[in-house]
Amino acid sequence: MELATAPLTEAWVRTACRPLEAARHPILAQRTRREIYDDGRWMAPGGLLLAERLADALQLQPGDRVLDLGCGRGQSTVFFATRCGVDVISLDLWIPASERLAAAAMAGVADRVTALQGDIARGVPVEAGSLDAIVCLQAFHCFGTARWLLRYLTSLLKPGGRLAIAQGCFRQEIEDLPPLFRATDGWNAEYAKYHSAGWWQRHFEANGALTVRVAMEIPDGDVLWEDDVLYRGDRAGWSPQFLERSGWLIRQIVHGRTAEPSLTHCLVMGEKPTGLRADGSGWAKCGDPS
Template sequence: MTALNDLVRPDRYPRSSRYDPAWLVGLDMGPNPLWLLEDLVRNLELRPGMRVLDLGSGKGATSVFLAREYGVDVVAADWWIPAEDAAAVFTEAGVADRVEAIRTEAHVLPFEPESFDAIVSIDAFEYFGTADNYLPYLTGFLRPGGQLGIATPAMTREVRELGAIPAHVKRVVGWEAMAWHTAEWWRFLWEITGLVDVTSARLQEDAWRDWLLWTRVCAAQHPDGLAVHQPVIDMLTEDAGEYLSFALVTARKK
């Protein structure tokens, strides 16, 4: 059985490994968000005091991490999770003075233009960010020179190019896999606007293994965990990295 301690991997994720795996699994909404964020930030420059929007922040683990690890002020914006629930996580983590929870939909963000130094989005952009007009909308909230970084489920080849969603993915994810793209697809979508310089667009190394490990640990932690997580475990095991990955994409507003 996969144990909580398997999530402590200081060689690969030194900062994430300082967090209690039970706390993190308790906030589970998808594959290890701290690993994704820690890897993504390798391509960003975050400095203390910056104002950062964590878009699609879920139950808030990534917002806690941003505040603690990089000393930034965070607005944690999410649609499914009530702001009070996220705020309770921030209070318990001792970062309530630096992280504000807001419940909002990603197309009607209640912020001033050019009011953020950076926007990050972990395992959320696939739900709202694939339309041609979304990057132009979102970058309106970034100051000139501000940074954007996303980690999003990805494919190693475009579904359009394959002609169909691979059967083992379609069985579990359905049509939503149409929002899973290659890193190069994101690079083109963003760069063609002329609004940003894409500073990196890569697939996370061994993303499927990280995702599988996380899912196995989550499955082992709850009485009905296996029933909930087995389809994803089967999908990732069958895939073995042929198609499934995570894209880490960063850009700087001109």
């Protein structure tokens, strides 16, 4: 039956989607699904699993100064502050700072978290050359394809500081999306900004002057999408409303198992060369339209 028109049922989705295996992801043996996905409050697939991969790649040190960009409800902010002992500036556009501060206080790390609400394109009150790392989970495509913004972010890093992203992407760079990917509820605009790990690597190097240390498809990056569907379906009791609401995404995920493009996840980390001036002078200022 045509994927675009096959009626979706719980049984169909369970056959089509694979759960993540604990044998391949040790965090699944240590935490419940509820903890990994914070009771469904993470806004995109991966949850703690992606946060842990970023923390491992970055090897953050206690006391490091980190910007958590597009942090959503702040689970990643709390995770980095508690697990790594870093000081986090937590910036998000939609989610109020008060919600993230409350989450930090609940976790006992309010003194390590500065929560801000705003658009990164309007800048962030952080001195140039002052950050050890910028992390971004499931949000970089929203703003990070702009060349000037990448240069602005680089200007905020200390020499040797790192910018690391973990997020949904396509495995392949694709010019024309098949019709199945156009029939969405608005997300199609976002797909225009979805790119492969290799594309992000080139963008980091060419437009951010960063030395890329990691650019990879996350192992089981495609299964992260499928596991997320299974978790959210279970939470929703596989109601007709859930299947109706999520049908377009489920079909796109399943499409990728046998045809291009395939939705997966990537991790890309670039380092600011130590030869660049720490104060960021000579780098783009916020709002530079180039």
